[in-house]
Amino acid sequence: MFKLYETACRSALNRSRIPGLDYCLNPYTGCSHGCIYCYASCMARFRGRRERWGAFVQVKTNFVEVLAAQLRRPKKGKVMLASVTDAYQAVERKYGLTRRCLELLTRSGLEVSILTKSDLVIRDAGFLKAMPAAEVGFTITTLNDRLARLLEPGAPSPSRRLAALEKLSAAGIKTWVFVAPVIPGLTDAPEDLAAITQAAARAGAQEVDFDPLNFYPAAVASIRELISRYWPRAKSVFEHACRDPAAYRQRLYRNWPPAGRSGTTSNT
Template identity: 35%
Template structure:
């Protein structure tokens, strides 16, 4: 178990305008992420040098985030909030601090829509809040590999535990999705079928994407021909296992708005 240094800061904003087209806002209760994924590009977008340069070792807690959010839910236009976009909202510190839980409760009670993305079954702790607000939420779990995941996500919960958590949420009638990616040429592209097979039978959908290079990352982006083949394989496996599949693209952004209907 690696030792994590926890620090705190005060912030002026809780909801930031999202760079992702499918979201209106992003909310990141923490800066830095204990899961230390080797493909993570979030350090490039983390506005705190200490967390960004010591990725996986330093976590910064936004200690007054809820105080600010309590005002913003009245002041800001309703919209969809991504929780989170540059950290995992259910990483271990959340078990103690509960800032994610309190934030989503507050947002949902003020009619914001919440889109959660995590690698942690800790999200099940908040099942009560999620069940009460089924129509306003969706929850996505990232899975990259069943065999080599430790090399990619050394401190994250095992992928099968993520899939079982997804299954539990889905059984409760909560909208879920599995993010299959990033798919890295020559690394996890041979494992796609096993991941898809593992979730077959669960009422969910898959969103997939290839690895994209950002400063400081050790993998290379795959070429167009490779991706064309991989995409074709994914679509065939999805057909074989009867699972709805979307590439993370403009189409998916459109489709997503259709599935996860806006409330406003």
């Protein structure tokens, strides 16, 4: 369970520091997916929340109105939904902020890039098709449903994400898969990475990117606890990577794409 709060914002369309993206939209703060490896967990203390990241969601109730005001001045470039949290997490079904933002963006001329773990995005396929340039990426860490439930307890299953990707691809919308994070000892076996890449290709993804685990202390502690409890045999591999993250990343980069499949690496 998570706590829900309503709040107001002063700005909706903000400049992005992510390479290749000019703006970002984050209609919500916090996330109900509860991913144990989430790098945004440190954001909780900056938002004045005592709850851990993954246990609360703040809804910016005036977000659409603020965005509409900002779009009165013409903008060019690419905007991402969302850079800190998932724009299609569970509360979007009730509030519909992301959907209303997309409706505005169809008239803005901005390119739209979405990265999500939710199949709810297929609800808005009509808006995405109406845009001159829109793309949807799905983060898939593993195809193992049991492992996914432990890593991402509040997120839709990987099979639901792949089914949504296939529907969007069939509708003519550019899709891709982000294999992230690649976790030492849990999700980095060559055959597992190859399986994700192959499943993405079958579903119509135009590219597959990946991102090694960022060895952020909170993420490492959570994953270490999970491994100790459920996959103790993976402990030595994980700890070895923790001792030399740079070497671990280099090995992954050398071996990507897996099993001869095509893919595009991402260093974000």
